[in-house]
Amino acid sequence: MDESLTHKTDEELATLVQGKNEVAFGVLMSRYQPKLIRYGRKFLSEKAHIEDAVQEVFIKVYRNIQGFDATRSFSPWIYRIAHNMFVNTMRQNSRLPFVTVDLDLFSAHAAYEVDPAGDEERMEMRALVERGLEALSPNYREVIILYYLEQLAYQQIADVLHVPIGTVGVRLHRARETLKHYVAGN
Protein backbone atom coordinates (compact mmCIF):
# COMPACT_ATOMS: atom_id res chain seq x y z
CA MET A 1 0.00 0.00 0.00
CA ASP A 2 1.23 3.46 -0.89
CA GLU A 3 2.32 5.03 2.44
CA SER A 4 1.71 8.57 1.18
CA LEU A 5 -1.98 7.74 0.63
CA THR A 6 -2.61 6.50 4.15
CA HIS A 7 -2.09 10.01 5.52
CA LYS A 8 -4.60 11.59 3.17
CA THR A 9 -8.11 12.52 4.27
CA ASP A 10 -11.13 10.61 2.98
CA GLU A 11 -12.05 13.54 0.77
CA GLU A 12 -8.53 13.73 -0.73
CA LEU A 13 -8.64 10.00 -1.44
CA ALA A 14 -12.08 10.33 -3.01
CA THR A 15 -10.73 13.05 -5.31
CA LEU A 16 -7.93 10.69 -6.36
CA VAL A 17 -10.47 7.91 -6.99
CA GLN A 18 -12.40 10.33 -9.20
CA GLY A 19 -9.17 10.45 -11.25
CA LYS A 20 -9.40 6.62 -11.47
CA ASN A 21 -6.69 5.97 -8.87
CA GLU A 22 -7.52 2.41 -7.81
CA VAL A 23 -4.84 2.31 -5.10
CA ALA A 24 -6.56 5.25 -3.42
CA PHE A 25 -9.83 3.35 -3.69
CA GLY A 26 -8.16 0.38 -1.98
CA VAL A 27 -7.11 2.65 0.91
CA LEU A 28 -10.66 4.00 1.21
CA MET A 29 -12.06 0.47 1.26
CA SER A 30 -9.56 -0.57 3.95
CA ARG A 31 -10.60 2.41 6.01
CA TYR A 32 -14.34 1.85 5.74
CA GLN A 33 -14.70 -1.91 5.54
CA PRO A 34 -14.51 -2.57 9.30
CA LYS A 35 -16.86 0.34 9.99
CA LEU A 36 -19.40 -0.79 7.41
CA ILE A 37 -19.25 -4.42 8.56
CA ARG A 38 -19.90 -3.24 12.12
CA TYR A 39 -22.72 -0.95 10.93
CA GLY A 40 -24.20 -3.78 8.84
CA ARG A 41 -24.27 -6.11 11.85
CA LYS A 42 -26.88 -3.86 13.43
CA PHE A 43 -29.22 -4.40 10.49
CA LEU A 44 -28.40 -7.91 9.27
CA SER A 45 -27.69 -11.02 11.24
CA GLU A 46 -26.13 -13.31 8.65
CA LYS A 47 -22.44 -12.78 7.99
CA ALA A 48 -22.76 -13.64 4.30
CA HIS A 49 -25.51 -11.05 3.82
CA ILE A 50 -23.42 -8.38 5.53
CA GLU A 51 -20.36 -9.13 3.41
CA ASP A 52 -22.36 -9.18 0.18
CA ALA A 53 -23.99 -5.90 1.12
CA VAL A 54 -20.66 -4.25 1.97
CA GLN A 55 -19.19 -5.43 -1.33
CA GLU A 56 -22.18 -3.93 -3.15
CA VAL A 57 -21.67 -0.68 -1.20
CA PHE A 58 -18.08 -0.41 -2.44
CA ILE A 59 -19.17 -1.16 -6.00
CA LYS A 60 -21.81 1.58 -5.75
CA VAL A 61 -19.26 3.97 -4.29
CA TYR A 62 -16.87 3.38 -7.19
CA ARG A 63 -19.65 3.62 -9.78
CA ASN A 64 -20.99 6.89 -8.36
CA ILE A 65 -17.81 8.52 -7.07
CA GLN A 66 -18.00 11.28 -9.72
CA GLY A 67 -21.24 12.37 -8.09
CA PHE A 68 -19.45 12.99 -4.78
CA ASP A 69 -18.78 16.63 -4.00
CA ALA A 70 -15.25 16.64 -2.52
CA THR A 71 -15.91 19.93 -0.73
CA ARG A 72 -18.28 18.01 1.54
CA SER A 73 -17.59 15.27 4.05
CA PHE A 74 -17.09 11.78 2.60
CA SER A 75 -18.27 9.86 5.64
CA PRO A 76 -22.01 10.74 5.48
CA TRP A 77 -21.95 10.09 1.74
CA ILE A 78 -20.68 6.51 2.04
CA TYR A 79 -22.84 5.83 5.10
CA ARG A 80 -25.86 7.01 3.10
CA ILE A 81 -25.12 4.42 0.41
CA ALA A 82 -24.47 1.75 3.06
CA HIS A 83 -27.61 2.66 4.97
CA ASN A 84 -29.80 2.29 1.87
CA MET A 85 -28.12 -0.99 0.98
CA PHE A 86 -28.56 -2.51 4.47
CA VAL A 87 -32.15 -1.34 4.83
CA ASN A 88 -33.05 -2.73 1.39
CA THR A 89 -31.35 -6.04 2.14
CA MET A 90 -33.06 -6.20 5.54
CA ARG A 91 -36.46 -5.54 3.92
CA GLN A 92 -35.86 -8.18 1.26
CA ASN A 93 -34.95 -10.71 3.93
CA SER A 94 -37.64 -9.87 6.47
CA ARG A 95 -40.61 -8.88 4.28
CA LEU A 96 -40.84 -5.50 5.93
CA PRO A 97 -43.03 -3.00 4.04
CA PHE A 98 -41.07 -1.11 1.37
CA VAL A 99 -42.87 2.16 1.95
CA THR A 100 -43.51 3.39 5.47
CA VAL A 101 -44.98 6.69 6.63
CA ASP A 102 -42.57 8.46 8.94
CA LEU A 103 -44.49 11.09 10.91
CA ASP A 104 -41.26 12.46 12.45
CA LEU A 105 -40.36 13.95 9.07
CA PHE A 106 -43.52 16.05 8.83
CA SER A 107 -43.25 18.03 12.02
CA ALA A 108 -40.73 20.69 12.87
CA HIS A 109 -38.44 19.99 15.81
CA ALA A 110 -36.48 23.20 15.55
CA ALA A 111 -36.77 23.86 19.29
CA TYR A 112 -34.94 20.65 20.08
CA GLU A 113 -31.50 21.50 21.42
CA VAL A 114 -28.55 19.71 19.95
CA ASP A 115 -26.99 18.07 22.95
CA PRO A 116 -23.52 16.64 22.34
CA ALA A 117 -22.80 13.63 24.48
CA GLY A 118 -19.80 13.64 26.80
CA ASP A 119 -17.26 10.81 26.84
CA GLU A 120 -18.72 9.29 30.00
CA GLU A 121 -22.27 9.31 28.67
CA ARG A 122 -21.06 7.92 25.35
CA MET A 123 -19.36 4.99 27.11
CA GLU A 124 -22.44 4.33 29.21
CA MET A 125 -24.74 4.47 26.20
CA ARG A 126 -22.50 2.17 24.15
CA ALA A 127 -22.91 -0.45 26.83
CA LEU A 128 -26.67 0.05 26.81
CA VAL A 129 -26.79 -0.11 23.02
CA GLU A 130 -24.98 -3.44 22.96
CA ARG A 131 -27.41 -4.86 25.53
CA GLY A 132 -30.71 -3.50 24.30
CA LEU A 133 -30.52 -2.72 20.61
CA GLU A 134 -33.23 -5.24 19.74
CA ALA A 135 -35.68 -3.27 21.88
CA LEU A 136 -35.52 -0.36 19.44
CA SER A 137 -37.51 0.10 16.25
CA PRO A 138 -35.39 0.48 13.06
CA ASN A 139 -35.80 4.30 13.01
CA TYR A 140 -34.37 4.69 16.50
CA ARG A 141 -31.85 1.91 16.06
CA GLU A 142 -30.08 3.52 13.10
CA VAL A 143 -29.82 6.92 14.78
CA ILE A 144 -28.37 5.54 17.97
CA ILE A 145 -25.87 3.36 16.10
CA LEU A 146 -24.67 6.26 13.97
CA TYR A 147 -24.30 8.55 16.96
CA TYR A 148 -22.86 6.32 19.69
CA LEU A 149 -21.10 3.58 17.74
CA GLU A 150 -20.10 5.30 14.51
CA GLN A 151 -19.65 8.66 16.28
CA LEU A 152 -21.22 10.77 13.56
CA ALA A 153 -22.42 14.30 14.38
CA TYR A 154 -26.11 15.26 14.25
CA GLN A 155 -25.59 17.04 10.94
CA GLN A 156 -23.84 14.01 9.44
CA ILE A 157 -26.59 11.67 10.66
CA ALA A 158 -29.15 13.97 9.05
CA ASP A 159 -27.16 13.69 5.81
CA VAL A 160 -26.98 9.89 6.03
CA LEU A 161 -30.66 9.37 6.78
CA HIS A 162 -31.98 12.38 4.82
CA VAL A 163 -34.02 13.55 7.78
CA PRO A 164 -34.18 16.97 9.48
CA ILE A 165 -31.54 17.65 12.15
CA GLY A 166 -34.29 18.20 14.73
CA THR A 167 -35.65 14.73 13.96
CA VAL A 168 -32.22 13.24 14.70
CA GLY A 169 -32.31 14.93 18.12
CA VAL A 170 -35.83 13.73 18.87
CA ARG A 171 -35.11 10.15 17.81
CA LEU A 172 -31.90 10.03 19.83
CA HIS A 173 -33.74 11.29 22.90
CA ARG A 174 -36.54 8.71 22.51
CA ALA A 175 -34.07 5.91 21.73
CA ARG A 176 -32.04 6.74 24.86
CA GLU A 177 -35.17 6.69 27.02
CA THR A 178 -36.38 3.40 25.50
CA LEU A 179 -32.97 1.79 26.01
CA LYS A 180 -32.73 2.91 29.63
CA HIS A 181 -36.19 1.57 30.40
CA TYR A 182 -35.49 -1.69 28.61
CA VAL A 183 -32.18 -2.30 30.36
CA ALA A 184 -33.61 -1.30 33.76
CA GLY A 185 -36.55 -3.70 33.22
CA ASN A 186 -34.22 -6.60 32.42
Add this chain to the structure above:
Amino acid sequence: MSQETDIQKNVLEKIHRGEVSMRSKVYFMLRIILIGTASVLILVGSLFALSFVFFSIHASGVQFLLEFGERGLLKFSILFPWTSFFIFILFLVILEFLIRKITPMYRFSLLRIFLWILAIGIVGSTLVDLTPLHSFLLSEADKDQLPILGPWYEQIHDSHQNQGIYRGVITSLNDTGFTFVISYNDTDLDSDEGTWTIVPPSGFNIHALSVGENVYVAGHLQNGVVYAYGIRVVSDD
Protein backbone atom coordinates in the same frame (compact mmCIF):
# COMPACT_ATOMS: atom_id res chain seq x y z
CA MET B 1 -6.44 -14.18 3.87
CA SER B 2 -8.95 -12.23 5.90
CA GLN B 3 -12.54 -11.72 4.85
CA GLU B 4 -11.97 -7.97 4.62
CA THR B 5 -9.28 -8.45 2.02
CA ASP B 6 -11.54 -10.77 0.03
CA ILE B 7 -14.20 -8.10 -0.28
CA GLN B 8 -11.68 -5.53 -1.49
CA LYS B 9 -10.09 -8.04 -3.82
CA ASN B 10 -13.45 -8.98 -5.35
CA VAL B 11 -14.34 -5.35 -5.91
CA LEU B 12 -10.98 -4.47 -7.48
CA GLU B 13 -11.14 -7.58 -9.71
CA LYS B 14 -14.58 -6.58 -10.95
CA ILE B 15 -13.20 -3.12 -11.75
CA HIS B 16 -10.23 -4.62 -13.63
CA ARG B 17 -12.46 -7.00 -15.57
CA GLY B 18 -14.60 -4.05 -16.60
CA GLU B 19 -17.70 -5.41 -14.83
CA VAL B 20 -17.90 -2.22 -12.78
CA SER B 21 -17.37 1.09 -14.51
CA MET B 22 -17.35 4.60 -13.14
CA ARG B 23 -20.25 6.80 -14.23
CA SER B 24 -18.96 9.97 -15.84
CA LYS B 25 -19.29 13.44 -14.31
CA VAL B 26 -21.50 14.34 -17.28
CA TYR B 27 -24.01 11.70 -16.13
CA PHE B 28 -24.38 13.38 -12.75
CA MET B 29 -24.47 16.85 -14.28
CA LEU B 30 -27.18 15.75 -16.75
CA ARG B 31 -29.10 14.15 -13.92
CA ILE B 32 -29.06 17.39 -11.92
CA ILE B 33 -29.96 19.43 -15.02
CA LEU B 34 -32.82 17.03 -15.79
CA ILE B 35 -34.23 17.09 -12.27
CA GLY B 36 -33.66 20.87 -12.09
CA THR B 37 -35.50 21.40 -15.39
CA ALA B 38 -38.32 19.12 -14.26
CA SER B 39 -38.53 21.10 -11.00
CA VAL B 40 -38.75 24.42 -12.86
CA LEU B 41 -41.43 23.05 -15.21
CA ILE B 42 -43.43 21.70 -12.29
CA LEU B 43 -43.07 25.04 -10.49
CA VAL B 44 -44.37 26.84 -13.60
CA GLY B 45 -47.20 24.31 -13.82
CA SER B 46 -48.11 24.82 -10.18
CA LEU B 47 -48.12 28.62 -10.59
CA PHE B 48 -50.32 28.24 -13.67
CA ALA B 49 -52.75 25.91 -11.87
CA LEU B 50 -53.17 28.10 -8.77
CA SER B 51 -53.37 31.35 -10.74
CA PHE B 52 -56.08 29.65 -12.82
CA VAL B 53 -57.94 28.90 -9.57
CA PHE B 54 -57.77 32.60 -8.64
CA PHE B 55 -58.79 33.70 -12.14
CA SER B 56 -61.58 31.13 -12.39
CA ILE B 57 -63.08 32.23 -9.05
CA HIS B 58 -63.38 35.87 -10.01
CA ALA B 59 -64.06 35.36 -13.74
CA SER B 60 -66.99 33.03 -13.02
CA GLY B 61 -68.30 35.24 -10.20
CA VAL B 62 -68.08 32.40 -7.67
CA GLN B 63 -66.24 34.77 -5.31
CA PHE B 64 -69.48 36.72 -4.76
CA LEU B 65 -70.94 33.70 -2.98
CA LEU B 66 -68.61 34.46 -0.07
CA GLU B 67 -70.74 37.57 0.61
CA PHE B 68 -74.03 35.63 0.69
CA GLY B 69 -73.87 34.11 4.18
CA GLU B 70 -73.78 30.43 5.11
CA ARG B 71 -75.73 29.24 2.07
CA GLY B 72 -73.35 31.21 -0.15
CA LEU B 73 -70.37 29.68 1.60
CA LEU B 74 -71.76 26.19 1.03
CA LYS B 75 -72.29 26.89 -2.68
CA PHE B 76 -68.78 28.38 -2.87
CA SER B 77 -67.32 25.14 -1.51
CA ILE B 78 -69.28 23.20 -4.15
CA LEU B 79 -68.35 25.46 -7.09
CA PHE B 80 -64.71 25.99 -6.08
CA PRO B 81 -62.35 24.76 -8.86
CA TRP B 82 -61.11 21.85 -6.78
CA THR B 83 -59.57 19.95 -9.70
CA SER B 84 -57.16 22.79 -10.50
CA PHE B 85 -56.45 23.25 -6.81
CA PHE B 86 -55.60 19.57 -6.31
CA ILE B 87 -53.38 19.66 -9.39
CA PHE B 88 -51.56 22.56 -7.73
CA ILE B 89 -51.15 20.57 -4.49
CA LEU B 90 -49.97 17.51 -6.44
CA PHE B 91 -47.36 19.66 -8.21
CA LEU B 92 -46.17 21.00 -4.84
CA VAL B 93 -45.74 17.50 -3.44
CA ILE B 94 -43.74 16.41 -6.52
CA LEU B 95 -41.70 19.61 -6.32
CA GLU B 96 -40.90 18.97 -2.66
CA PHE B 97 -39.78 15.43 -3.51
CA LEU B 98 -37.48 16.68 -6.29
CA ILE B 99 -36.03 19.50 -4.20
CA ARG B 100 -35.23 17.09 -1.37
CA LYS B 101 -33.54 14.82 -3.92
CA ILE B 102 -31.08 17.34 -5.36
CA THR B 103 -30.55 19.76 -2.46
CA PRO B 104 -29.85 19.32 1.27
CA MET B 105 -33.39 20.60 2.02
CA TYR B 106 -34.08 17.27 3.78
CA ARG B 107 -32.43 18.93 6.78
CA PHE B 108 -35.73 20.74 7.28
CA SER B 109 -39.06 19.15 8.11
CA LEU B 110 -41.43 18.20 5.30
CA LEU B 111 -44.00 20.60 6.69
CA ARG B 112 -41.60 23.54 6.71
CA ILE B 113 -40.44 22.89 3.14
CA PHE B 114 -44.06 22.47 2.02
CA LEU B 115 -45.04 25.78 3.64
CA TRP B 116 -42.13 27.55 1.94
CA ILE B 117 -43.09 26.16 -1.46
CA LEU B 118 -46.74 26.96 -0.76
CA ALA B 119 -45.85 30.58 0.06
CA ILE B 120 -43.80 30.85 -3.15
CA GLY B 121 -46.71 29.29 -5.05
CA ILE B 122 -49.28 31.71 -3.63
CA VAL B 123 -47.14 34.82 -4.22
CA GLY B 124 -46.14 33.67 -7.72
CA SER B 125 -49.70 32.74 -8.67
CA THR B 126 -51.01 36.09 -7.46
CA LEU B 127 -48.47 37.80 -9.69
CA VAL B 128 -49.44 35.60 -12.66
CA ASP B 129 -53.10 36.39 -11.99
CA LEU B 130 -52.29 40.11 -12.31
CA THR B 131 -51.09 39.55 -15.87
CA PRO B 132 -53.56 39.28 -18.82
CA LEU B 133 -52.44 35.67 -19.44
CA HIS B 134 -55.63 33.90 -18.33
CA SER B 135 -57.94 36.56 -19.85
CA PHE B 136 -56.16 36.08 -23.15
CA LEU B 137 -56.39 32.28 -22.96
CA LEU B 138 -60.07 32.52 -22.02
CA SER B 139 -60.82 34.69 -25.03
CA GLU B 140 -58.92 32.21 -27.23
CA ALA B 141 -60.96 29.36 -25.71
CA ASP B 142 -64.19 31.28 -26.39
CA LYS B 143 -63.15 31.49 -30.04
CA ASP B 144 -62.36 27.74 -30.06
CA GLN B 145 -58.73 28.56 -30.76
CA LEU B 146 -57.19 27.05 -27.65
CA PRO B 147 -56.27 23.38 -28.01
CA ILE B 148 -55.80 21.10 -24.96
CA LEU B 149 -56.54 23.78 -22.33
CA GLY B 150 -59.70 25.00 -24.11
CA PRO B 151 -62.23 22.87 -22.15
CA TRP B 152 -60.55 23.92 -18.91
CA TYR B 153 -61.22 27.57 -19.67
CA GLU B 154 -64.68 27.04 -21.14
CA GLN B 155 -65.90 25.62 -17.83
CA ILE B 156 -65.59 29.14 -16.41
CA HIS B 157 -68.70 29.95 -18.45
CA ASP B 158 -70.55 26.85 -17.21
CA SER B 159 -74.11 27.52 -16.12
CA HIS B 160 -74.64 26.83 -12.42
CA GLN B 161 -78.41 27.10 -12.50
CA ASN B 162 -78.65 23.62 -11.02
CA GLN B 163 -76.89 25.12 -7.99
CA GLY B 164 -79.25 28.11 -7.93
CA ILE B 165 -76.81 30.55 -9.52
CA TYR B 166 -78.08 32.99 -12.17
CA ARG B 167 -76.06 35.56 -14.09
CA GLY B 168 -77.38 38.14 -16.48
CA VAL B 169 -78.24 41.71 -17.40
CA ILE B 170 -81.16 43.52 -15.78
CA THR B 171 -83.74 44.14 -18.48
CA SER B 172 -86.50 45.61 -16.33
CA LEU B 173 -87.23 46.62 -12.77
CA ASN B 174 -90.70 46.07 -11.38
CA ASP B 175 -92.61 49.18 -10.42
CA THR B 176 -93.43 47.74 -7.02
CA GLY B 177 -89.72 47.41 -6.41
CA PHE B 178 -89.96 43.73 -5.41
CA THR B 179 -88.94 41.98 -8.58
CA PHE B 180 -86.68 42.51 -11.52
CA VAL B 181 -85.90 40.57 -14.67
CA ILE B 182 -82.51 39.45 -15.94
CA SER B 183 -81.58 37.74 -19.13
CA TYR B 184 -78.44 35.96 -20.12
CA ASN B 185 -77.68 35.77 -23.77
CA ASP B 186 -74.08 35.08 -24.61
CA THR B 187 -72.73 33.65 -27.82
CA ASP B 188 -71.94 30.11 -26.72
CA LEU B 189 -75.56 28.85 -26.81
CA ASP B 190 -75.22 27.06 -23.46
CA SER B 191 -78.15 26.06 -21.33
CA ASP B 192 -77.79 29.23 -19.30
CA GLU B 193 -79.57 31.50 -21.76
CA GLY B 194 -82.99 32.67 -20.67
CA THR B 195 -84.97 35.24 -18.72
CA TRP B 196 -85.76 35.07 -15.03
CA THR B 197 -87.83 37.05 -12.60
CA ILE B 198 -85.92 37.66 -9.40
CA VAL B 199 -87.37 38.34 -5.96
CA PRO B 200 -84.64 39.98 -3.88
CA PRO B 201 -84.04 39.04 -0.22
CA SER B 202 -85.83 41.14 2.40
CA GLY B 203 -84.10 44.40 3.15
CA PHE B 204 -82.42 44.55 -0.22
CA ASN B 205 -82.43 48.05 -1.74
CA ILE B 206 -83.69 47.38 -5.23
CA HIS B 207 -83.36 51.07 -6.09
CA ALA B 208 -79.60 50.57 -6.02
CA LEU B 209 -80.04 48.55 -9.23
CA SER B 210 -80.59 49.91 -12.69
CA VAL B 211 -81.46 48.43 -16.06
CA GLY B 212 -78.46 47.30 -18.05
CA GLU B 213 -76.38 46.30 -15.05
CA ASN B 214 -74.80 42.83 -14.83
CA VAL B 215 -75.87 40.91 -11.74
CA TYR B 216 -74.90 37.67 -10.03
CA VAL B 217 -77.81 36.09 -8.18
CA ALA B 218 -77.95 33.14 -5.80
CA GLY B 219 -81.36 31.75 -4.88
CA HIS B 220 -83.86 28.98 -5.51
CA LEU B 221 -86.27 28.67 -8.39
CA GLN B 222 -89.94 28.19 -7.58
CA ASN B 223 -92.78 28.42 -10.08
CA GLY B 224 -90.57 30.26 -12.54
CA VAL B 225 -89.45 32.87 -10.02
CA VAL B 226 -86.00 32.98 -8.41
CA TYR B 227 -86.18 33.79 -4.70
CA ALA B 228 -82.72 35.23 -4.09
CA TYR B 229 -80.69 35.11 -0.89
CA GLY B 230 -77.83 37.06 -2.46
CA ILE B 231 -77.49 39.61 -5.25
CA ARG B 232 -74.32 41.27 -6.40
CA VAL B 233 -73.82 43.83 -9.16
CA VAL B 234 -70.91 42.76 -11.37
CA SER B 235 -68.71 45.48 -12.75
CA ASP B 236 -68.05 45.30 -16.50
CA ASP B 237 -64.27 44.90 -16.14
